[in-house]
Amino acid sequence: MLKRLPGGEVRNLVSTTPDTAVVFKPAVVQTPAILTILVFLGRLVAGLVRTLLVHPVAVAVLAVPGVIWVRYGWPTAVAAVTIPGSLLFGWVLADRASFARWIGWRLLAFWRRFWIYRRHWQPVMIVSGLGRHLQGRDYLPRLLRVECDGWADRVTVRMLSGQAVKDWADRTEHLAHGFGSTSCRVAVAKAGRLVLTFPRRDPLAEPLPAVPVPESSTVGPVEVGQCEDGTPYRLKVHGTHVLIAGATGAGKGSWLWSTIRGLLPAMRVGLVQVWALDPKRMELSFGRALFGARYAADPKECADLLDEAVCVMQERADRFAGLQRSHTPTVDDPFVLVLVDEVAFLTAYQSDKGLRQRITAALATLTTQGRAVGIGVMAALQDPRKEVVNIRNLFPDKIALRLDESEQVDMVLGDGARDRGALADHISPVPALGAGIGYVRLETSPEPVRVRAAYVSDADIRAMVAEYGSRSEAA
Structure with missing residues (x-):
């Protein structure tokens, strides 16, 4: 910390060596290495647990073959991958919609979370003005969840304290182009949380034929x-x-x-x-x-x-x-x-x-x-x-x-x-x-x-x- 001189006359100090500037350095507190390691390990464990809870299917697909390989050898691991893979392929042929709902979209969400959103999160947030860089530290909105369906990604985020929905609504074009989408829509999930919708394709691009005349005589919707x-x-x-x-x-x-x-x-x-x-x-x-x-x-x-x-x-x-x-x-x-x-x-x-x-x-x-x-x-x-x-x-x-x-x-x-x-x-x-x-x-x-x-x-x-x-x- 800078020591305050009497009267606060720091600018009137005179150096005994005219060619050398007067430099004041703040006090530096050395953090024990063990504390740094513990904080890092805690964050790593918390991240792994969060990933397991949010993406159980993707984690199982990646982790189970590796565990079987280590414990029982590669032939067993290959068999463990081939047999379920054949069953999944048959599931795709029999009922693609249910496979996509239970497996396909979850794997896609896992991939896009890390490859599209997590990888570009920090630069997009800083450049768009939704994040802040203060005193050498980035303060970013938190990426909570990514969900996919047949036409769009829905990204749940937690806003920074003090942000408003309008701050995000005014930057939808920045977000869309930053994450490689044609548009972005902002909806409020609950206090402090937003859902950003990024379309991957347009299901309405083709004209629709006339809807069949209903069989029942209803006045409802x-x-x-x-x-x-x-x-x-x-x-x-x-x-x-x-x-x-x-x-x-x-x-x-x-x-x-x-x-x-x-x-x-x-x-x-x-x-x-x-x-x-x-x-x-x-x-x-x-x-x-x-x-x-x-x-x-x-x-x-x-x-x-x-x-x-x-x-x-x-x-x-x-x-x-x-x-x-x-x-x-x-x-x-x-x-x-x-x-x-x-x-x-x-x-x-x-x-x-x-x-x-x-x-x-x-x-x-x-x-x-x-x-x-x-x-x-x-x-x-x-x-x-x-x-x-x-x-x-x-x-x-x-x-x-x-x-x-x-x-x-x-x-x-x-x-x-x-x-x-x-x-x-x-x-x-x-x-x-x-x-x-x-x-x-x-x-x-x-x-x-x-x-x-x-x-x-x-x-x-x-x-x-x-x-x-x-x-x-x-x-």
């Missing part, structure tokens, strides 16, 4: 496409309202028609009615026979249809008051889904001020009071700015397809959605690569989910009209 992890995605429409935003050619029609397709059996038996507003006269008009008399394209007809939906809502509210708090679809009181293909044309770009006010008031009434009595609204638009659609916050569930600007992502999905990985502005504009891909943010979860809606072709719509059109017209 309808299957509209596929999640990024390969599982089917079911969109809830009963008991909520859905807003879909995307640029021209982003695939809004895939979401609309996949939803209609999933509701066809319920429409046939009278449990669901779809009321279609199609001011562009292009998308929904192709299957007009499915909607019967409840189709409108002219702005005045759209306003009248919305007013009729408000009347149905108010009549049900009067009957349900004091008797029930939620809606159960029946033939007498079916679930009514109001589809609006281009809502901005009706609420912002409509030249008739009276019609514009009527339509805006009706949509606001339906989105604030309709879901409790079985009236849902699904609206699609291209421009998500508030001056265009000032009722966008009345939609609990939101879907962001390809957008032109990064700021529009938070306009649609809410503040912080893009920081959590909803990169809707990075979706490819090429229809085959990006049409129908979007990020879904539900009322019940702040984390965006990447989904691709199935493509419903013209031939699919014609087949739907041919089979279900007559029943809808009669209704």
